[in-house]
Amino acid sequence: MLYSSAIENYYMGHLIFTLFDFSRMHEIIAYRGADTFRTNYFRAFEKYFGRMRSIRKKYSLMGAITLLFSAGAIVFSMLLSGNVGVVGSAILSFIYLQSAIVELVNAISNYDIYVVRPYSELLRFQNLKSPEQGNVRSISGTSPYSVCFEDVHFSYPDGKEVLKGVSFRIRNGERVAIVGDNGAGKTTLMKLILRLYDPTSGSVRIFGVPVQEWDVDALRRIISVSFQDFGKFNFPLRDNITFAFSRYGDDEERLRRAMEMGKVDFLSPDAMIGKIYGGVALSAGQWQRIAVARGFFRMDGETRIVLIDEPTENLDPVSEYEIFRTIMEYSEGRTLILITHRLWSVKDTDRILVMQDGRVVEEGNHDELLKLNGHYARMWRKQLEKYGLS
Ligand SMILES: Nc1ncnc2c1ncn2[C@@H]1O[C@H](COP(=O)(O)OP(=O)(O)OP(=O)(O)O)[C@@H](O)[C@H]1O
Numbered sequence: 001m002l003y004s005s006a007i008e009n010y011y012m013g014h015l016i017f018t019l020f021d022f023s024r025m026h027e028i029i030a031y032r033g034a035d036t037f038r039t040n041y042f043r044a045f046e047k048y049f050g051r052m053r054s055i056r057k058k059y060s061l062m063g064a065i066t067l068l069f070s071a072g073a074i075v076f077s078m079l080l081s082g083n084v085g086v087v088g089s090a091i092l093s094f095i096y097l098q099s100a101i102v103e104l105v106n107a108i109s110n111y112d113i114y115v116v117r118p119y120s121e122l123l124r125f126q127n128l129k130s131p132e133q134g135n136v137r138s139i140s141g142t143s144p145y146s147v148c149f150e151d152v153h154f155s156y157p158d159g160k161e162v163l164k165g166v167s168f169r170i171r172n173g174e175r176v177a178i179v180g181d182n183g184a185g186k187t188t189l190m191k192l193i194l195r196l197y198d199p200t201s202g203s204v205r206i207f208g209v210p211v212q213e214w215d216v217d218a219l220r221r222i223i224s225v226s227f228q229d230f231g232k233f234n235f236p237l238r239d240n241i242t243f244a245f246s247r248y249g250d251d252e253e254r255l256r257r258a259m260e261m262g263k264v265d266f267l268s269p270d271a272m273i274g275k276i277y278g279g280v281a282l283s284a285g286q287w288q289r290i291a292v293a294r295g296f297f298r299m300d301g302e303t304r305i306v307l308i309d310e311p312t313e314n315l316d317p318v319s320e321y322e323i324f325r326t327i328m329e330y331s332e333g334r335t336l337i338l339i340t341h342r343l344w345s346v347k348d349t350d351r352i353l354v355m356q357d358g359r360v361v362e363e364g365n366h367d368e369l370l371k372l373n374g375h376y377a378r379m380w381r382k383q384l385e386k387y388g389l390s
């Protein structure tokens with residue numbers, strides 16, 4: 001009983017720690033995933049609270065009996081006053097009384113650790129705030145471009161400039177790859193599209209409307225996203241994929257399809273992930289497939305933009321090939337922005353943007369970029385060399 005309670009207590013702490021972990025924040029916000037934490041927290045909290053209540057009851061009962069016994073002993077000693085045994089009895093009674101009080105104080109102070117503190121942490125969940133937002137709730141007008149960056153500069157709060165004047169336009173339904181060096185700013189572009197940050201200067205427009213004018217929930221609803229540094233959450237598999245996406249949280253058919261598309265064929269939906277919590281441990285590639293399924297799960301008739309950041313980093317070659325094929329197939333008719341280091345996979349996209357040090361330095365399709373013989377051509381040759389194909 002105590003062991004199970006300790007695990008539940010630890011799990012609640014883990015949920016809080018993960019939810020307030022800055023490096024996970026963007027994914028949780030983009031998926032509106034705080035509810036998943038809340039639900040799992042409530043589940044663990046209810047179990048834990050139930051156990052603790054029965055343990056506390058026992059302790060309090062023992063304390064109360066000891067207290068009554070000690071008080072009785074003191075009264076008895078008083079009645080015998082004048083007898084030589086009175087001092088000895090009083091001392092004995094005092095010791096009983098003291099231990100009873102210690103027991104009760106312990107029960108009350110532990111109540112704080114076991115109940116009050118987790119509960120007040122729980123209340124903090126209610127205080128998550130949304131960013132200031134506009135009120136555009138759907139695509140209107142006839143902008144031919146789904147995503148437009150105009151001279152966008154951006155620095156993270158620590159001050160270093162990461163995007164140094166980025167401009168590009170992506171047509172509605174176009175499939176674009178973004179490639180480039182580590183740290184060039186590819187993932188940052190994606191965070192600006194999702195309005196996890198606002199640009200320092202310049203503008204980001206989605207279907208002709210500046211992101212600040214969008215209602216953020218509506219904006220994120222038309223975007224399906226898979227993150228590069230996705231979270232590995234100790235939830236049951238289904239929560240790891242559906243992520244409390246409330247409109248479809250109970251849609252078993254949608255879950256099954258997302259699992260199929262991400263090739264998540266190694267676990268049942270209710271399997272718990274996380275060894276310490278009685279679940280299973282997964283390999284890097286298995287986690288990657290879950291992350292891909294997470295993105296696919298969110299695609300529906302409203303999805304107009306598919307953002308996928310490095311979906312195959314840890315995958316074996318067959319899974320990598322199949323997942324790229326699935327991405328191309330399911331993004332048909334939507335705007336696809338695929339960020340990847342696997343250059344062979346971008347050959348089939350309509351256009352490739354090449355980024356270097358916060359700027360788009362080249363753009364064109366695969367053949368045009370090879371002819372240009374610039375940064376893309378260099379990266380392509382390197383990749384061929386790496387696989388012994390040059
Ligand atoms: N949250 C952050 N706070 C401060 N700096 C950040 C943050 N995230 C990224 N950076 C910095 O911004 C720069 C661009 O990072 P970004 O993640 O956009 O690169 P990337 O092109 O996606 O690289 P990779 O190919 O490695 O994924 C890097 O120098 C990085 O250190």
Ligand SMILES: [Mg+2]
Pocket residue numbers: 186187188228309
């Ligand atoms: Mg990146």
